[in-house]
Amino acid sequence: MSPRGWAVVTLAGLALALVVVTVLLIPWHRPPAPRADQLAALGDLPAEQVARGREFRAALRPGGYASLVVGLLIALALGLTPLGSRLVELAGRPFGGHWVAQAVVGGLAVVLVADLVTLPFSAWRQAVLTRYGLSTNGWAGWLVDLLKSYAVSAVIGALALLGFYAVIRLAPRWWWAFGAAGAAGLVVLLSFVLPVLVEPVFNRFTPMEQGPLRTELMAMAARDGVPVRDVLVADASRRTRAVNAYVSGIGPTRRVVVYDTLLREAPPAEVTAVVAHELGHARDRDVTVGTLTGALGAAAAVVALYLIGSWAPLLRLAGVDSVAQPRAFPLLLALVTVAGLVAAPVQALISRRVEERADAHALALTDDPSAFESMQRRLATVNLADPDPPRWEYLYSATHPSTVERMAAARAYAREAGR
Numbered sequence: 485m486s487p488r489g490w491a492v493v494t495l496a497g498l499a500l501a502l503v504v505v506t507v508l509l510i511p512w513h514r515p516p517a518p519r520a521d522q523l524a525a526l527g528d529l530p531a532e533q534v535a536r537g538r539e540f541r542a543a544l545r546p547g548g549y550a551s552l553v554v555g556l557l558i559a560l561a562l563g564l565t566p567l568g569s570r571l572v573e574l575a576g577r578p579f580g581g582h583w584v585a586q587a588v589v590g591g592l593a594v595v596l597v598a599d600l601v602t603l604p605f606s607a608w609r610q611a612v613l614t615r616y617g618l619s620t621n622g623w624a625g626w627l628v629d630l631l632k633s634y635a636v637s638a639v640i641g642a643l644a645l646l647g648f649y650a651v652i653r654l655a656p657r658w659w660w661a662f663g664a665a666g667a668a669g670l671v672v673l674l675s676f677v678l679p680v681l682v683e684p685v686f687n688r689f690t691p692m693e694q695g696p697l698r699t700e701l702m703a704m705a706a707r708d709g710v711p712v713r714d715v716l717v718a719d720a721s722r723r724t725r726a727v728n729a730y731v732s733g734i735g736p737t738r739r740v741v742v743y744d745t746l747l748r749e750a751p752p753a754e755v756t757a758v759v760a761h762e763l764g765h766a767r768d769r770d771v772t773v774g775t776l777t778g779a780l781g782a783a784a785a786v787v788a789l790y791l792i793g794s795w796a797p798l799l800r801l802a803g804v805d806s807v808a809q810p811r812a813f814p815l816l817l818a819l820v821t822v823a824g825l826v827a828a829p830v831q832a833l834i835s836r837r838v839e840e841r842a843d844a845h846a847l848a849l850t851d852d853p854s855a856f857e858s859m860q861r862r863l864a865t866v867n868l869a870d871p872d873p874p875r876w877e878y879l880y881s882a883t884h885p886s887t888v889e890r891m892a893a894a895r896a897y898a899r900e901a902g903r
């Protein structure tokens with residue numbers, strides 16, 4: 485069988501593995517809370533809070549969707565016309581057109597152009613956040629964050645581009661196989677190192693202060709059977725008023741992080757409810773499962789890019805002879821951009837199911853549905869959420885259940901517990 489034949493077989497195998505993993509490891513069986521309960525919860529929220537959340541989300545919407553559309557158009561313009569391949573050539577010219585320069589400088593130049601085109605929409609978003617009082621870092625802080633994120637992406641991107649095109653040169657016929665393994669390995673590696681190498685670039689993390697709350701949280705983690713070395717507090721208040729918490733990392737780098745804004749805004753029972761939700765993620769190994777599906781997806785993407793990118797009409801549009809050239813990188817980026825937009829609703833659906841399970845875990849662990857519900861109300865108030873967002877937007881991009889769904893879940897729990 486030819487390398488191409490093997491690539492088709494490998495892609496089918498990876499797709500099957502992805503389906504098996506998502507069917508077996510994602511909690512599909514849990515039905516959402518009844519709509520009647522959701523509407524009752526919506527009715528209990530102050531009308532002006534609901535209106536303000538909707539107004540804020542409506543103010544973000546035009547810039548957000550314009551950014552998606554313009555980002556897609558520029559990716560297609562660079563990838564499906566010779567524009568992008570010329571840009572790669574141009575970037576490599578000062579280095580005599582050496583493949584390393586084309587691959588790394590050219591690749592980063594293409595990404596930078598795509599980023600710069602959507603930069604006005606990021607500025608728009610920052611302006612809206614500032615106008616609504618959610619952002620606290622000012623334009624200088626915003627710019628510093630932006631430059632930091634460009635720098636982090638440039639380092640990770642340069643290593644990935646160099647590795648990818650080095651593999652192509654070393655194994656011209658089988659690069660897609662090594663590339664797929666490398667992409668999967670990179671996803672796993674990033675999951676490990678992001679919390680310790682990248683997150684500290686943007687925030688300072690300090691162990692939570694000794695006191696009754698910390699003692700209670702550590703006791704709860706022990707009761708839950710989740711070994712947590714520490715609860716870390718992030719200085720999120722340097723850029724936002726929004727409250728949040730998350731788990732990241734795998735094994736030795738696993739941590740539960742709460743925003744300092746949460747500790748300031750919420751009473752202890754609500755912080756406990758938030759951390760109980762995060763412990764649910766840790767207990768169900770959601771980061772590990774997410775990393776596994778991410779790794780399988782990345783491997784499948786490389787093989788699919790090899791197969792689709794080799795299609796002659798696409799190569800002609802991009803003005804290149806082979807998908808393996810650094811000059812074909814803009815074509816690959818265009819395909820990845822389209823795939824990302826198509827996959828977004830599927831990823832959002834999976835994320836919502838995983839978040840619902842963590843909510844159910846928090847309710848069972850704390851057995852305090854009223855604190856859980858008031859925590860959800862506070863999250864929505866402070867973060868200016870639309871408690872019951874438009875259905876199409878929810879289906880396309882919501883990574884969490886809506887506020888009214890989460891409140892309704894707390895009420896269903898209370899009812900079942902006979903309260």
Ligand SMILES: [Zn+2]
Nearest residue numbers: 761765839842
């Ligand atoms: Zn969560």
